[in-house]
Amino acid sequence: MYDPKDLRPGDILLLEGALDVSDPIGLLIVWASDNRFQHAVLVGDGELIEALDSVQAAPLDKYAPVGWQYKVAGASDAQVRMAVAAARGRVGQPYDYRQALRDGGGRVPLARRLDPHDVLSSTLVCWAYEQAGIRLTWERLPTPGSLVHSPLLVGPRPWRKAS
Numbered sequence: 001m002y003d004p005k006d007l008r009p010g011d012i013l014l015l016e017g018a019l020d021v022s023d024p025i026g027l028l029i030v031w032a033s034d035n036r037f038q039h040a041v042l043v044g045d046g047e048l049i050e051a052l053d054s055v056q057a058a059p060l061d062k063y064a065p066v067g068w069q070y071k072v073a074g075a076s077d078a079q080v081r082m083a084v085a086a087a088r089g090r091v092g093q094p095y096d097y098r099q100a101l102r103d104g105g106g107r108v109p110l111a112r113r114l115d116p117h118d119v120l121s122s123t124l125v126c127w128a129y130e131q132a133g134i135r136l137t138w139e140r141l142p143t144p145g146s147l148v149h150s151p152l153l154v155g156p157r158p159w160r161k162a163s
Helices: 024-033 077-088 097-104 121-131
Strands: 012-016 037-043 048-051 055-058 067-072
Touching: 037 077, 037 121, 048 077, 048 121, 077 121
Parallel strands: none
Antiparallel strands: 012 037, 012 067, 037 048, 048 055
């Protein structure tokens, strides 16, 4: 999928869902958003910044077998630095499982409100870029699957067949 050596700060990784019963939150996200992606990650300075049990840093190669790499079109170096710093500033903040479970039950968007104490993986990525003046999607609180349809994300579209 992606090569960790090709990652640059500000890149976004979207991860395919494994549909594994040992990952009930991942199953819920794939089912509720009706797409193949269950997790969104922002590439920081030599690390991945992600919302799992909390916002945390991870090694760049953590998701290489299942991650699709995207760049944000038109993002300046300063905007990328601002987005990465914003996400990095949330390290330690808890993931909002209650929100994901509450809003995932009816195949509706996984989150309906943005509370500064709530973090979901896709909202963290979008929020970080909004702090840098870039709105990745017009959805109020997008899912990882909806992020891939953003016209600002440049990268593979694995569901499209080559013509």
